Amino acid sequence: MNKVSSKLESIRRHKFFSEYSIILVAIAMVIIATILEGQTFLTGRNFINILRNNAIQGIIAFGMSFVIISGNIDLSVGSQLVIVGITCLSVLNATGSTILAILSALIMSVALSLLTGFIVTVGRVPSFIVTLGMQYFLRSIGIYIMDARGITGRVASYQQISNYMLFGWLPLPIIYFFVMLGISIYVARSTIIGRHIYAVGSNEKATRLSGINTNRVKMIAFAILGVTVAVAAIIESSRMNSINSTSSGQTYELNAIAMAVVGGIAMEGGRGKLIGTFFGIFILGIINNILTLVGMHVYLVNAVKGAIIILAVLLQRKSRD
Template sequence: MANPELKHGDQQPKSQSKIKTSRLSWLWSEYSVVIAFLLIYVVAAIMNPRFIEMNNQINILMQVSIIGIIALGMTVVMLSGGIDLSVGSVLAFVGVVTVLALNASGSIIVAVIVAFSVGALAGCLNGLMVAKGKIASFIATLGMMAAARSLALYIADGGSVSGEVAGFTAISNSKLGIINYPIIIFLLMTVLIYILMHKTRFGRYVYAIGSNEKAALLSTIRVDRVKIGVYSLAGLLVSLAAIIETSRLNSISSSSSGQAYELDAIAAVIIGGTRMTGGRGKIIGTLFGVLILGILNNMMNLMNVSPHLQGFVKGLIIIVAVVFQKRE
């Protein structure tokens, strides 16, 4: 006759192992991007001692600040179940219009207002096409990408435009202690978007729409309004990034500025754990995703890897991140 005590004892280790496995899987699911960041950081520090120098750390944060701000808006869009391919072209268009407004008015405040207005308008148009026109976000923003770049090239005659007002460059080139303003702006916006998405009704609605749009409609959520708000917010963040990029060199190129920024932003968001299908992801994950991209770019530069291969690395990272998401 089987001993019930032995049977119970045999089952206990199995149940404990299942609990440990579930805890490990939960830990990886919630904090995989943080773990990946720490591993990559340690490996980079070991491979090249110059990596951990303070100047290099500040340089990394400066390099990711613009893409980071754009990626915050991209996160909100992707959480709603959409995507925005127009961010790079809109940045160039906003930058060109901002410089022209700056030169025409002689006022930095007027230029900043114009920048935010143009970016918000572009985002709002994206939202209207997706929400009211029922156009797939991929197609709608692809059209905006082509239109915005074309307008930027037309207005600037295919070249660059430069600012003529002293003080505009202070936005990107001033420091608070040893920290540059763009870094502070990026971190501040991360905190604000985190609060918006995790502590407000708007954020809950975005998650609900991304998880199940039909259920959100049945829950009396104004899906169209939320979607328009999502894309308008993304446009405002692109405007902020455009102001920083334009003021850094006091000029903007209508042809090259913002090129492939949508790839970098999407890569950062996916690495941060946000699902392509929407409804799941975290702003903090995007922050670490941006930092991981920054470290990888920095290490490739320190190791003299050809810049032509960096896009290949980013594409590979996106594929690997999506594969891991599907396995969760």
């Protein structure tokens, strides 16, 4: 046991490993899959499938990263997606306007996130509790409104948002995914609010005493997540042309958290990069794919996923000196 932990310690101590372990893991997985089943795995079609299947939760993972970096967590995004999706499709059906539908989704989603942020900051209730409550609350309201059924869109062009193929082969959600990634990296690295979010997550007291309105910063982190949830809800509702109040968005919050954490976003806040989240999404995304290719039983897929989540965080853990 001691030997194992000291070995682990020496691996961690290499800065290279702690900074880039996630990229190495991603590369290793690609190599393994290529060796085993290169002809099926290393194809454009396969990668497009992987990205397309993970675009929606991946986009939420970007927003989740900001909230986690700010020192909070949000367990309600799956339920929030349902409410936002219902709002979006209802407005769409009522007005026939795609623009109005998108706007209503954004407003509803950001408003819900700000409400969460408000209770967390001004009410000083831990975000875990607030968002756990919100998860139940929003899901229940959605199911009640829809009478446990779904809502279907009645404007055909709305479906093009998710189903149109650029150049005939590139699904638009992948474009949205990379645009959101680009914006997220930009906000995290090169804006004042991005810097403030890191500062709040690292030492809230010191940030406040630096003359920064930390409550505002945390609310904005939640609002950013709200925007990404809105985008995810729009893609989801347009892809299927419907939102189901009971099944849509289930476990999205946990998947988004897992993606961020595997990507090196520290649960205690203050540390992690958005590009890491991208690799986290990628790694968790190709596991399914790889395991199917190597012929592992489908029931064991989540066992491997769970192990990878723990392993990734073990490797990234900064050695305590």
